[in-house]
């Protein structure tokens with residue numbers, strides 16, 4: 001797998017707000033040699049390919065085209081951003097019926113091409129659809145990665161950075177669990193340059209709770225204002241893509257299959273993990289306090305109960 005003696009190739013399936021923003025960020029950050037765009041709306045994918053190609057003289061050379069499932073055969077990564085997004089007031093879990101069926105078709109078509117790379121999933125509900133992709137594809141769990149809480153963790157670090165007036169890149173703090181309403185902040189392992197956030201003398205737990213609620217509800221607030229969220233996740237997906245293609249061994253909070261870690265089994269859920277060219281190298285099994293442990297287990301139960309439409313298709 002992945003040793004093709006040629007340039008790197010990514011196929012993006014679903015070139016809506018998220019997929020096209022990701023494509024644009026990939027072009028700007030010079031990450032990959034070949035980018036294939038695929039959408040049910042073929043003209044949209046073609047238009048995006050034309051538009052992105054016209055930016056090429058201002059960036060680094062790469063090949064971009066609107067393709068077909070045959071192009072997945074030689075892809076290193078297939079990124080799925082296809083499917084319905086949330087209407088105002090809708091939860092991510094509300095999308096499961098529609099998007100599970102779409103994934104059954106898409107993953108089947110990708111695997112029929114002879115694809116043998118890594119899947120990255122962003123479509124919501126992302127934890128359940130990552131689990132679905134793992135089930136439908138038959139690939140090893142290491143090679144099916146959900147974006148999980150990568151975006152929530154970024155939102156958390158951004159807001160904590162603002163609160164403490166520190167560069168968010170120096171804030172180390174994770175959101176774990178469902179990418180959704182039952183996610184949780186891991187305050188017991190949140191620090192700024194090694195100093196635990198809970199040890200700051202001016203700490204006000206009410207203010208920290210407010211920060212977490214802003215993180216958890218960020219998508220609702222953005223969707224109310226502009227109908228969808230896409231720039232943040234696009235940047236997160238590029239970060240994850242780089243960690244894979246450049247074999248970075250980076251720690252990112254992604255959705256992966258738990259098999260005993262955190263006392264959980266048979267569920268895809270957001271946890272910190274080491275990411276490299278093989279996909280998920282290792283899950284970081286943090287020691288959580290009792291409250292965090294209980295909330296993570298609650299989140300996992302909610303995801304497992306909501307997975308019925310996937311189980312019905314397998």
Ligand SMILES: NC(=O)C1=CN([C@@H]2O[C@H](COP(=O)(O)OP(=O)(O)OC[C@H]3O[C@@H](n4cnc5c(N)ncnc54)[C@H](O)[C@@H]3O)[C@@H](O)[C@H]2O)C=CC1
Nearest residue numbers: 014015016017018039040082083084085122123124228233
């Ligand atoms: N994981 C995360 O952190 C985030 C996830 N999302 C999720 O990403 C997904 C996409 O959101 P948007 O781009 O805003 O939606 P969108 O509606 O703009 O784009 C979806 C695209 O999927 C295409 N599509 C639908 N069925 C298809 C199929 N069978 N094959 C190929 N293409 C197909 C549509 O034609 C459309 O272009 C949603 O589920 C949304 O909730 C959005 C933001 C953050």
Ligand SMILES: CC(=O)C(=O)O
Nearest residue numbers: 092124151218219229
């Ligand atoms: C839409 C979504 O999942 C988000 O922005 O977090």
